[in-house]
Amino acid sequence: MIAAIALAIGVVLGVVFHPTVPVGLQPYLPIAVVAALDAVFGALRALLDGVFDDKVFVVSFIANVLVAALIVFLGDQLGVGSQLSTGVVVVLGIRIFSNTAAIRRHLFRA
Amino acid sequence: MSLLLDVMTNAIDQGYHDAAERKAEAAAEAGDQAADRPARAGRMTLGPLLAVAVVLALAGALFATAAVATHRGAAAAKRARNQLVQQIHQRTADADALQRQLDELQQQVKTARDSALSASGRGSVLSAEVSELEAVTGGSVVEGPGVEVTLNDAKNASGSDNSLGTIYDRDLQAVVDALFASGAEAIAINGQRLTTRTAIREAGDAILVDYRPLAPPYRIDAIGPSDLGTTFAKTQTGSLYANWRQVYGLGFTVEPRAALTLPSAANQVVHYAQPLESP
Numbered sequence: 001m002i003a004a005i006a007l008a009i010g011v012v013l014g015v016v017f018h019p020t021v022p023v024g025l026q027p028y029l030p031i032a033v034v035a036a037l038d039a040v041f042g043a044l045r046a047l048l049d050g051v052f053d054d055k056v057f058v059v060s061f062i063a064n065v066l067v068a069a070l071i072v073f074l075g076d077q078l079g080v081g082s083q084l085s086t087g088v089v090v091v092l093g094i095r096i097f098s099n100t101a102a103i104r105r106h107l108f109r110a
Numbered sequence: 111m112s113l114l115l116d117v118m119t120n121a122i123d124q125g126y127h128d129a130a131e132r133k134a135e136a137a138a139e140a141g142d143q144a145a146d147r148p149a150r151a152g153r154m155t156l157g158p159l160l161a162v163a164v165v166l167a168l169a170g171a172l173f174a175t176a177a178v179a180t181h182r183g184a185a186a187a188k189r190a191r192n193q194l195v196q197q198i199h200q201r202t203a204d205a206d207a208l209q210r211q212l213d214e215l216q217q218q219v220k221t222a223r224d225s226a227l228s229a230s231g232r233g234s235v236l237s238a239e240v241s242e243l244e245a246v247t248g249g250s251v252v253e254g255p256g257v258e259v260t261l262n263d264a265k266n267a268s269g270s271d272n273s274l275g276t277i278y279d280r281d282l283q284a285v286v287d288a289l290f291a292s293g294a295e296a297i298a299i300n301g302q303r304l305t306t307r308t309a310i311r312e313a314g315d316a317i318l319v320d321y322r323p324l325a326p327p328y329r330i331d332a333i334g335p336s337d338l339g340t341t342f343a344k345t346q347t348g349s350l351y352a353n354w355r356q357v358y359g360l361g362f363t364v365e366p367r368a369a370l371t372l373p374s375a376a377n378q379v380v381h382y383a384q385p386l387e388s389p
Contacts, residue, residue, distance in 0.1 A: 013174070014178065032172060042122055049126070050130075061169065091117055098118050
């Protein structure tokens with residue numbers, strides 16, 4: 001409940017203040033978003049599995065976002081930025097998908 | 111594949127299981143009765159709860175920022191495109207207005223020259239010579255009988271694979287060459303008068319005549335002898351296009367016209383050649 005409210009507050013803050021993303025960071029925003037989505041869905045599944053841990057969530061969220069951005073940054077420097085972004089999106093996309101499938105099984109028992 | 115399978119089966123972060131095991135061990139050591147079932151969330155104290163809430167708010171802000179940035183980027187691109195389209199229309203209108211002004215001024219120059227020349231006998235001879243040369247070079251409006259040749263893309267040519275039914279610059283060039291060879295004295299394509307220096311070329315998908323883009327259908331007006339149409343139809347080019355009309359559905363018609371009026375050419379500036387001083 002509190003988590004949903006916090007999420008909603010964040011969305012409202014983002015829409016109201018719409019902070020401008022520095023041009024240098026803009027390529028990493030989509031990857032950061034995918035990583036954050038993965039962390040949030042992973043946490044939701046852990047909660048339903050009964051193994052949620054606040055410390056793991058906080059650390060994994062921040063680390064996921066930073067590492068995903070770092071991988072793409074590294075790829076940009078080496079000339080394989082778009083390929084690495086695709087790789088990150090594929091892996092995180094699969095994780096998000098199977099996590100949502102597990103959440104669905106928890107919620108609908110189907 | 112094992113990598114992808116691993117990602118799919120262990121979608122949940124390993125850290126959650128490790129933390130749950132640690133909690134269970136700690137509970138077992140403490141002699142808690144709940145050692146045999148996983149530690150339940152929901153007994154969080156205020157500090158960790160606040161941390162989770164802050165991180166989730168951060169995630170929400172991140173999502174909202176990304177969404178806003180994406181939509182704003184799309185809107186900016188659309189705005190820039192509209193501005194460019196508007197500029198194109200504006201500049202085309204400006205060019206048309208300047209062309210009209212040029213036509214007017216050329217007419218004034220012609221009138222002034224004619225009145226100055228008609229004062230003497232030698233002048234009137236020169237005046238006749240000048241108007242004859244102007245008709246040939248495209249410097250003045252001309253009228254007379256001739257033919258109207260229309261070329262158009264085949265009806266089903268819009269697909270990119272059917273390039274055989276599409277009119278290209280070389281089609282216009284071939285038809286114009288054949289018309290001149292058949293005796294045409296003055297030719298205009300969609301109202302653009304051809305001179306010896308007029309380029310017919312392709313840029314992107316548009317055909318440019320005298321650097322102005324034209325849209326199909328292409329109407330080629332040619333003034334010439336009364337048998338211009340039949341002579342043109344007998345040329346190699348004429349019979350070739352008549353054949354292609356049947357085979358590819360190309361739009362190609364040749365119609366005789368009793369009276370055609372062709373405008374003067376827009377660009378008549380000579381940069382390098384200079385007239386020889388008369389002895």
